[in-house]
Amino acid sequence: MKLNRVGDEELVILSINENEHPNAYRTKLNELIGCGMSEKEARDVIRQGVVMEVHYAPNQGFFLVESEAISSTPIYNPYDGLECEIEE
Numbered sequence: 001m002k003l004n005r006v007g008d009e010e011l012v013i014l015s016i017n018e019n020e021h022p023n024a025y026r027t028k029l030n031e032l033i034g035c036g037m038s039e040k041e042a043r044d045v046i047r048q049g050v051v052m053e054v055h056y057a058p059n060q061g062f063f064l065v066e067s068e069a070i071s072s073t074p075i076y077n078p079y080d081g082l083e084c085e086i087e088e
């Protein structure tokens with residue numbers, strides 16, 4: 001499966017909050033604090049939403065990937081475990 005070309009990304013803003021998504025919220029908050037942000041800064045970043053790229057694996061389904069991760073780590077299709085290629 002190929003990921004979208006740079007410039008052709010299809011984006012959504014993922015909104016999470018402490019009450020509805022306590023595990024995801026706490027994990028992201030701790031990650032940001034671990035990267036050097038204050039708790040207030042981390043909460044502000046989460047409040048702004050997380051930019052996600054939308055991808056579709058044919059005959060399998062949709063999945064989202066944090067945009068920042070696309071350029072910094074290999075991305076794997078969550079349905080079949082195969083590494084996704086970046087469209088040139």
